[in-house]
Amino acid sequence: MDQILYDAGDDGVAVVTLNRPEAANAQTMALLDDLDAALTRAARDEGVKVIVLRANGRHFSAGHDLKDRWPGPGEITLEWIYDAETRRYLEYALKWRNIPKPTVAAVQGKCIAAGLMLCWPCDLIVAAENAEFSDPVVHMGIGGVEYHGHTWELGARKAKEILFTGRPLSAREAEQVGMVNRVVPLGELDASALELARQIAAMPSFGLRQAKRAVNQTQDVQGFYAALQAVFDIHQTGHGNALSVSGFPILTRLDEMKQKLK
Numbered sequence: 001m002d003q004i005l006y007d008a009g010d011d012g013v014a015v016v017t018l019n020r021p022e023a024a025n026a027q028t029m030a031l032l033d034d035l036d037a038a039l040t041r042a043a044r045d046e047g048v049k050v051i052v053l054r055a056n057g058r059h060f061s062a063g064h065d066l067k068d069r070w071p072g073p074g075e076i077t078l079e080w081i082y083d084a085e086t087r088r089y090l091e092y093a094l095k096w097r098n099i100p101k102p103t104v105a106a107v108q109g110k111c112i113a114a115g116l117m118l119c120w121p122c123d124l125i126v127a128a129e130n131a132e133f134s135d136p137v138v139h140m141g142i143g144g145v146e147y148h149g150h151t152w153e154l155g156a157r158k159a160k161e162i163l164f165t166g167r168p169l170s171a172r173e174a175e176q177v178g179m180v181n182r183v184v185p186l187g188e189l190d191a192s193a194l195e196l197a198r199q200i201a202a203m204p205s206f207g208l209r210q211a212k213r214a215v216n217q218t219q220d221v222q223g224f225y226a227a228l229q230a231v232f233d234i235h236q237t238g239h240g241n242a243l244s245v246s247g248f249p250i251l252t253r254l255d256e257m258k259q260k261l262k
Contacts, residue, residue, distance in 0.1 A: 012201035021057025061115030106193035136166035142238030148231035
């Protein structure tokens with residue numbers, strides 16, 4: 001079964017779907033590569049004006065599939081981790097953020113850790129009432145996921161609270177701080193996201209592209225891009241510490257938490 005589904009209609013909207021519901025849409029390296037290919041396809045398709053990113057199943061994404069991503073203990077180096085995470089995590093997320101077309105994420109259920117690196121690069125987020133957003137990787141001795149959108153999405157104090165405690169942020173809380181645009185009943189999530197996307201698709205494509213660039217460039221002038229690069233290196237010190245302590249870059253607690261979602 002394809003891990004990523006792609007559907008582009010004649011309404012100017014392409015729908016890209018995470019399709020690994022049996023694993024709560026946990027992200028393998030192959031899934032991320034396929035997702036990048038689908039988003040690139042939509043970006044290049046002249047008939048597509050808006051992209052919707054959604055997920056099949058109960059949960060949007062449980063984050064990285066920890067069974068997929070690493071060589072074994074004694075075989076892994078910090079250089080390997082740095083190179084792998086630069087390409088598939090940081091660079092992919094930044095690339096998706098800067099797609100020259102509006103993107104809308106439709107999020108339901110759990111959106112954990114690397115799940116944030118799928119919805120945060122999108123321009124707009126529509127969340128179901130049952131959506132919960134969390135980054136509990138401090139449990140692993142790491143200060144947050146590779147794409148540090150936390151401070152920009154939540155504000156400094158709320159970002160610290162979520163990281164320090166590991167607790168999930170509800171859809172309503174996320175809406176209150178401006179991270180989520182709309183909260184809708186679960187049964188209306190897909191229809192609401194599509195309705196919003198079609199409304200946007202009725203606007204001139206060049207105007208949309210310029211409006212998106214204006215906002216993204218303003219954030220970058222304020223330090224967004226430089227901050228993400230710096231915090232990515234901070235993230236790597238967590239892996240380096242874990243390697244020095246245990247010989248392996250991650251602990252098991254986060255994986256245990258994900259097992260409860262299946």
